[in-house]
Amino acid sequence: MRLADKFTMVRIIFAPLFFIFYMIAAYLDRYALPILAALAAALVLAELTDWLDGSTARKLNQVSDTGKILDPFADAFLHITIFFCFTVTRDVPAPIFILIFYREFGMLFLRLQATRKGRDIAARMGGKFKTVLYITTCFWILAVKIYRYTSFILPQDYVLYTIKVVLFTICVIAAYLSFFEYLYQWVSKAPKK
Numbered sequence: 001m002r003l004a005d006k007f008t009m010v011r012i013i014f015a016p017l018f019f020i021f022y023m024i025a026a027y028l029d030r031y032a033l034p035i036l037a038a039l040a041a042a043l044v045l046a047e048l049t050d051w052l053d054g055s056t057a058r059k060l061n062q063v064s065d066t067g068k069i070l071d072p073f074a075d076a077f078l079h080i081t082i083f084f085c086f087t088v089t090r091d092v093p094a095p096i097f098i099l100i101f102y103r104e105f106g107m108l109f110l111r112l113q114a115t116r117k118g119r120d121i122a123a124r125m126g127g128k129f130k131t132v133l134y135i136t137t138c139f140w141i142l143a144v145k146i147y148r149y150t151s152f153i154l155p156q157d158y159v160l161y162t163i164k165v166v167l168f169t170i171c172v173i174a175a176y177l178s179f180f181e182y183l184y185q186w187v188s189k190a191p192k193k
Contacts, residue, residue, distance in 0.1 A: 004057035004067055007049040011074040014046040015081040022085040033149040040142045043082075047135055050075060069115055076104040079134045091141050096168045103175040110186060121185060126178030133174050137167045 018039060025035035053071055057063045083100055086092040114121045144160060 002057075002062045002064070002067070003060065004053045004062045005064075005070060007053035007056060008067065008070050008074045010049045011046050011078045014042065015078045018043070018078070019081050019085055022082075023088070026085075026089050033146065036142060036146050036149070040139065040146065043138065043142070046078060050131075068120065069111060072111060073108060075131060076108060079131075079138070080104055082138050086138075086141055091145075091164055092168055093165065096165075096172055099172045100168075100175055103172075103179050107179055107182060110182060114186065119186075121182055124178065124181050124185065126174070126181040130171070130174040130178045133167075133171045137171055140167060 021035050021039055025032040025039070050071070053067070057067055080101055083092055083097050087094055087097040111121055141164060144164075
């Protein structure tokens, strides 16, 4: 396995670990703070591998069809897992999770079709912006959860809930805008019959 792909695999391996430890934190409230803090720190490292796999692949000339599929799969796998965890603990409304879930798997299907037909769907700015929004929202929700255990002064719950809904709504909008950007790229570059 190439070094770039090993960096990508870190996110795939981390996703179920995040799920396990997040659920432990959710149901064993007494140990939630150290677990959530450790998950936030580990998530920083996991997200760093997204940059490392791309830069390593380019630097070592390890860009491959496998990597082009594995990298977005690892991103989707990790973010869907985190959003599912947030849905279980009611930090994300279920309809928002479903919309994000549909978008991510629709995009993976589109990439697989492109690879099967020998075509490349290059990363677009909209997709990168969407990923930054996903990451920002994940860290914000973890930060709020950690803050709940370290401070007695918090804004009203409806304020926190509204901010979460707004952040995830923006994520959904950005996700579908980028999906349609990729879809347009796919259709406009399709070979003419």
